[in-house]
Structure formats: structure tokens, C-alpha cells
Amino acid sequence: MEPVTHFLTGACLGRSGFNRKTAYATLAMTLAAEAADLDVLWGLRGPVAGLQHHRGWTHTLVGAPVVALATVGFVWALHRIRRKKPVIPPLWGWLFFCALIAALSHILLDYTVNYGVRPFFPFDPRWHAWSIVFIVDPWILLALTLALVIPGILGLADREIGARKKPFRGRGWAIAGLAFMVLWWGLRNAEHGHALELVRTGNYTREPLIRAAAEPHILDPFRWRAILETEDYFQTAEVHTIGDQVETDDYADVIYKTPVTPAVEAAKQSYLGRVYLDWGKWAVVEDLGMVRAPGADAPQPGWHTVEFQDLRFGYQPMGSTEPTLGGWVYVGPQNEIEGMYMQGREQK
Numbered sequence: 001m002e003p004v005t006h007f008l009t010g011a012c013l014g015r016s017g018f019n020r021k022t023a024y025a026t027l028a029m030t031l032a033a034e035a036a037d038l039d040v041l042w043g044l045r046g047p048v049a050g051l052q053h054h055r056g057w058t059h060t061l062v063g064a065p066v067v068a069l070a071t072v073g074f075v076w077a078l079h080r081i082r083r084k085k086p087v088i089p090p091l092w093g094w095l096f097f098c099a100l101i102a103a104l105s106h107i108l109l110d111y112t113v114n115y116g117v118r119p120f121f122p123f124d125p126r127w128h129a130w131s132i133v134f135i136v137d138p139w140i141l142l143a144l145t146l147a148l149v150i151p152g153i154l155g156l157a158d159r160e161i162g163a164r165k166k167p168f169r170g171r172g173w174a175i176a177g178l179a180f181m182v183l184w185w186g187l188r189n190a191e192h193g194h195a196l197e198l199v200r201t202g203n204y205t206r207e208p209l210i211r212a213a214a215e216p217h218i219l220d221p222f223r224w225r226a227i228l229e230t231e232d233y234f235q236t237a238e239v240h241t242i243g244d245q246v247e248t249d250d251y252a253d254v255i256y257k258t259p260v261t262p263a264v265e266a267a268k269q270s271y272l273g274r275v276y277l278d279w280g281k282w283a284v285v286e287d288l289g290m291v292r293a294p295g296a297d298a299p300q301p302g303w304h305t306v307e308f309q310d311l312r313f314g315y316q317p318m319g320s321t322e323p324t325l326g327g328w329v330y331v332g333p334q335n336e337i338e339g340m341y342m343q344g345r346e347q348k
């Protein structure tokens with residue numbers, strides 16, 4: 001999920017009771033809940049390197065203790081340079097346990113979205129995705145934010161009337177926020193299964209169905225975007241689980257599988273192709289023919305543009321004309337790789 005939800009989850013975990021035993025528990029859990037995403041720094045080496053290493057070892061069960069230990073080390077350094085020591089002394093073993101719980105929460109939250117994680121790497125390199133919530137879930141964000149903000153507002157009111165300050169304020173609200181998230185997952189999981197059952201048991205394709213997926217809507221838990229695969233084509237559909245409605249167009253919503261040209265074969269063997277096909281559970285690779293490459297004034301004779309896109313992300317970000325997480329490989333006349341691009345950036 002996006003970083004804010006991870007930070008808020010860590011803060012709520014800390015306030016749910018872990019902070020009662022040691023100082024810095026909420027701080028450590030807030031930081032550890034997001035620390036795994038430092039692997040985005042791989043993107044400095046190029047967009048394909050970023051795709052290859054994002055949600056890598058820091059998002060695994062093997063890497064979680066390392067993330068927790070690094071977080072505790074950072075907190076220990078802050079403790080050493082801090083002039084005013086906390087009233088409750090830090091228990092470093094317990095703090096490591098708290099950080100480990102928060103680091104594991106990061107893997108769990110990322111598993112709930114359709115991008116996926118590889119929690120068992122290096123023993124199992126496969127991607128796993130629950131695909132029940134959108135990468136940004138406004139309802140979870142709202143619930144966790146309220147769980148942290150409301151106790152502060154109530155505390156201001158208490159000070160206005162001279163009430164005695166309550167230690168560890170906000171535990172109940174933090175637990176309520178986390179409980180809402182779990183219940184929300186339960187609702188979305190049930191509707192996700194319902195949506196899959198509707199498209200698998202219905203007659204929505206002209207050929208036998210090979211596999212199907214249901215991708216979440218950002219706001220509505222009863223609305224899903226289904227992807228269906230047959231031998232010759234992919235088909236998308238809009239599913240409304242309330243009323244058991246499946247809306248699809250046999251023409252507008254069909255993506256035919258294109259021939260595998262020599263340029264496509266070469267592109268699949270490129271750095272971008274290998275990384276993309278390892279990650280892309282619903283990857284579609286298409287030879288677009290002779291298309292102008294970035295920086296060129298006109299299409300290059302004999303060149304082919306091979307486009308990679310994953311149907312799970314069949315939408316365009318606001319202000320962009322490119323598919324989300326799409327990639328392009330430019331193949332020369334002799335099937336040599338002339339360039340690789342993702343998100344408008346070239347992989348050198």
C-alpha cells in the first residue's frame with residue numbers, strides 16, 4: 001500500500017498497547033511499518049531496476065528481522081543523542097519485538113493489494129497477492145487517521161476543563177482503527193470471492209475460460225473489474241456484486257492475443273522483458289511496429305516498439321497518457337535491443 005497507510009498502521013499498533021511497556025515503542029513501530037519501502041532507492045539505478053528490486057528482500061519473512069533490527073538501531077542512536085531521557089526506560093529486546101511486528105504488518109498490507117509481494121523469497125520466488133483493496137484505500141486511511149487524531153482532540157478538551165491528564169491516551173481508538181481495517185478486509189474478501197464466482201460460473205466469453213481475476217475499486221467494495229482469459233483473447237468486465245450484475249462488451253472489452261514476432265521474442269529476453277514477465281501476472285506483450293522512439297524525430301526504419309502492460313493496472317494515472325506500470329522495448333532491424341523505457345524514463 002502507499003506509505004501513509006503503513007505509517008498510520010505502525011502508529012496505531014504502538015498505541016494499541018505496545019507502548020505501555022517500553023519507551024519509543026510507538027516511534028519504532030511507526031518507522032518499522034514503512035522502512036521496507038526504502039528499497040525504492042533502487043529506482044535511482046533506473047526504472048527497470050526499481051521494478052526488479054521493489055518489494056524485494058525487505059518485504060520477506062527473512063528480511064523482516066533485519067528491517068526491525070535496523071529500525072531499533074536508528075532509535076538507539078536517537079536515544080544516545082537525546083538530552084532528555086524518557087520516563088519509561090527503553091527495553092531494547094521488547095522494542096525489537098515491537099519493530100518486528102510492525103515490519104511484518106508491512107508485508108501483510110502489501111499482500112492485500114494486487115501488486116503483490118514475495119514473502120517467502122528466496123525459497124519461493126513467486127508473487128502472491130490477495131487483491132482485495134486498492135493501493136490507496138480512503139476508508140482505511142480515514143479510520144486510522146481518526147484513531148490517532150480524535151484522542152488528541154479529546155485531550156485538548158480535557159485540558160480546557162482542567163481534567164487530569166490520562167497516560168497512554170488513545171489505546172481504545174487505536175484498537176478500533178485496526179479492528180476496522182481487519183473487518184474491512186473481511187468484507188472485501190467476501191465480495192472478491194463473490195465477484196470471481198460470478199464471472200467463473202457465468203457465460204461471458206465465446207471460448208472456454210482459462211483463468212479469471214477480480215481487481216478492486218478504490219471506493220466501492222461491491223464493484224470489481226474482472227479480467228478473463230481464453231486461448232485467443234483477454235476480456236474485461238465490470239462486476240457489481242450487489243445484484244449479481246456483470247457488464248461486458250464483446251468488442252470494446254476484448255484484447256486479442258497478438259502473434260509472437262521475432263521482435264517480441266527479443267524484447268522478452270531483454271532486461272525489461274525478463275523482469276516484467278516475472279512480475280506481471282496478467283502481462284500482455286504486443287509488437288506495435290515501427291513507432292517513433294523517445295528523442296527521435298521520426299520512426300526509425302526497421303525498428304519495432306514492443307509494449308508491455310499488465311491488465312491488472314488497466315487505467316492511466318491522472319494527467320498521463322501512458323498505461324500504469326507499462327514498459328517499452330525498442331528493437332532494431334537485427335532484433336538487437338536499442339532502448340528500454342518505463343514511466344517515461346530510460347533504463348541504461
